[in-house]
Amino acid sequence: MKKFEPKRVLIEHDALNYKLAQELEKKFKDTGIPIDYIESHNRVRAEKEMNPIELFNWNKETLVIGVKKTLNFKSCQPSADYRLVTSTSCPAKCEYCYLAKNLGSAAYLRIYVNLKEILKAVKKHIRKGRGEIITFEASSSSDPVAVEHLTGSLAKIIKYFAKQDRGRLRVVTKFSNVDSLLDIKHNNHTRFRFSLNSSYVIKNFEHLTSTLDERITAASKIQQAGYPLGFILAPLMIYDGWQEDYLDLLTELKARLVNPAASNLTFELIMHRFSTRSKNLIENRFPNTKLKLDKEKYHHKGFGKYVYPPQQAEELKEYLTKKINEFFPQAEVEYFT
Numbered sequence: 001m002k003k004f005e006p007k008r009v010l011i012e013h014d015a016l017n018y019k020l021a022q023e024l025e026k027k028f029k030d031t032g033i034p035i036d037y038i039e040s041h042n043r044v045r046a047e048k049e050m051n052p053i054e055l056f057n058w059n060k061e062t063l064v065i066g067v068k069k070t071l072n073f074k075s076c077q078p079s080a081d082y083r084l085v086t087s088t089s090c091p092a093k094c095e096y097c098y099l100a101k102n103l104g105s106a107a108y109l110r111i112y113v114n115l116k117e118i119l120k121a122v123k124k125h126i127r128k129g130r131g132e133i134i135t136f137e138a139s140s141s142s143d144p145v146a147v148e149h150l151t152g153s154l155a156k157i158i159k160y161f162a163k164q165d166r167g168r169l170r171v172v173t174k175f176s177n178v179d180s181l182l183d184i185k186h187n188n189h190t191r192f193r194f195s196l197n198s199s200y201v202i203k204n205f206e207h208l209t210s211t212l213d214e215r216i217t218a219a220s221k222i223q224q225a226g227y228p229l230g231f232i233l234a235p236l237m238i239y240d241g242w243q244e245d246y247l248d249l250l251t252e253l254k255a256r257l258v259n260p261a262a263s264n265l266t267f268e269l270i271m272h273r274f275s276t277r278s279k280n281l282i283e284n285r286f287p288n289t290k291l292k293l294d295k296e297k298y299h300h301k302g303f304g305k306y307v308y309p310p311q312q313a314e315e316l317k318e319y320l321t322k323k324i325n326e327f328f329p330q331a332e333v334e335y336f337t
């Protein structure tokens, strides 16, 4: 797929003290992309009043270059011990995206240029573990692979973790531009997970992401490069023909992976869910969405959150777990939620 290029760039004044911001400023000036300068990456406003659709599109076409000031990492259970944030939001427009929901009207893409300081903070958090292995999730607030062609940060982070006895990195992506990561000495300290779904879900809800074919090709390259590999199947959806579609997905995956029998393959299974807030945002941003958001047909988990009713959830879990065990007997299904 075509790599992301912003329509406009906003640079925080302080960011220009860092080499990456200076290089990006030059690159965007040379390519004629409009640049503006701002005080804080946390206070970005569109230049005029916009309706929710226009504002969402404006956010997704804007790149903000800033400095990450909060270096006290938040917990990231169940995926990892801590969130490692080097960017916020992403250029894709998945209709169900929980991140776009959490960010609300601030869904613009931010990249942080003070990587050395962020990695120093990683070291501090590893030390807090007093000898335990500490894991860091690089994709809790963005898709770092989607902006790697601009930042090169993920490559640097992977190299950094390769040297950490007690630190491990976890990455999730729906993007396929992994070629710059293949020759890195990663020391098996970074686990890549590709977020996959049935072709129906990708086509209808995962706009501006890599295709299924591209993701599987990228996953295969990552496996060939020796990285520990996993898959997140999410959000799992029930619709007419879902079983056949997920079967097709697993068949294709098995046929195309370099080593489908690898013993360190993992699967994480997450069913479709929404909240009252996300339903409102989705319906405003995607008025013709095919997402099923009918509260009456879902199970209310409390706090305004909805998931499939227990019987349907069990059906999804059983079917996917059984098929994964059949197709990838060596793999581990880590959880279903």
Ligand code: SF4
Pocket: 089, 090, 091, 092, 093, 094, 097, 098, 099, 100, 142, 143, 174, 209
């Ligand atoms: S790729 Fe991930 S972070 Fe980006 S819009 Fe889709 S779900 Fe959200």
